Amino acid sequence: MRGKNWGGGAKGGRDGRHRRPAGSGRPRLDRGGSPRPGQGGKGDPPPAGLVLLYGWHPVRAALENPARRLRRLYTTENALRRLAEAGVAPKCATEIVRPEAIAQKLSPDAVHQGLLAYADPLPVPALEEIAPGLVLVLDQITDPHNFGAIVRTAAAFAVAAIVTTARHSPEATGVLAKSASGGLEFVPIVLVQNLARAMGELKDRGFLLVCLDEAGEIDLAEAPLRAPLALVIGAEGKGLRQLTRATCEVRARLELPGAIKSLNVSNATALALYVARRALPED
Secondary structure (H helix, E strand, C coil): CCCECCCCCCCCCCCCCCCCECCCCCCECCCCCCCCCCCCCCCCCCCCCCEEEECHHHHHHHHHCCCCCEEEEEECHHHHHHHHHCCCCCCCEEEECCHHHHHCCCCCCCCCCCEEEEECCCECCCHHHCCCCEEEEEECCCCHHHHHHHHHHHHHCCCCEEEEECCCCCCCCCHHHHHHCCHHHCCCEEEECCHHHHHHHHHHCCCEEEEECCCCCEEHHHCCCCCCEEEEEEECCCECCHHHHHHCCEEEECCCCCCCCECCHHHHHHHHHHHHHHHCCCC
16 A cells, blocks of 8 residues: 655645755854744734744753854743743843733744743754755745644654755744744754755765655665665645656655555654664664
């Protein structure tokens, strides 16, 4: 049986960083500015050049990351006490507010858990600086929930970097950061103008390019995987673009034994990373 719609895309689902494209100097993670639809922002948008982080895991991870510079923290008394109990000290201007003051800065469905911060973007490596390990290549995954969930999973599986397009990818702020649950602090995301060209550069560096495709010739669990490895995942619904697919050296599928043959793209990515990690030697 063949699984469908992962790598070849996903049907719906939830659970998405904007940086300058690789090749334009050392890119920077995230961008501030007005939120896009679905990315929060009933109240004021972040100040220009800053990103919005809210929720316990994203804000705590940012506070614990020496590379992340926070500019302002809004916290309730309970959340501040919880940070102190966890041994995390605010490292920026901090304002204690009531929960509704934070809620006014976010979309109605945002779960802030008493924490909201504005921060500088994180610096990320250029494409040629990516460590030769396990890398994810995302082909125009646009949903911030899906992208964020993928970032979280990538952090759990020690992915060296995520490579994606400068266009057709969500910004690493608001909903995406919340869905990533702190993962943005651990996985650099490199934006490129031309994904196929970037994949070619990875191939020149010795990366094996393996894409998930519902019509793949081989089950991913049986594919001859090796490090360094780049797993290529297609967008929700439309899947991999033709040139992206053609640039890959191995087109693999996920065998699904059950009645449902499609997976959410973030779930499919998690399964693919699990299979890949079991096949690769430990870093």
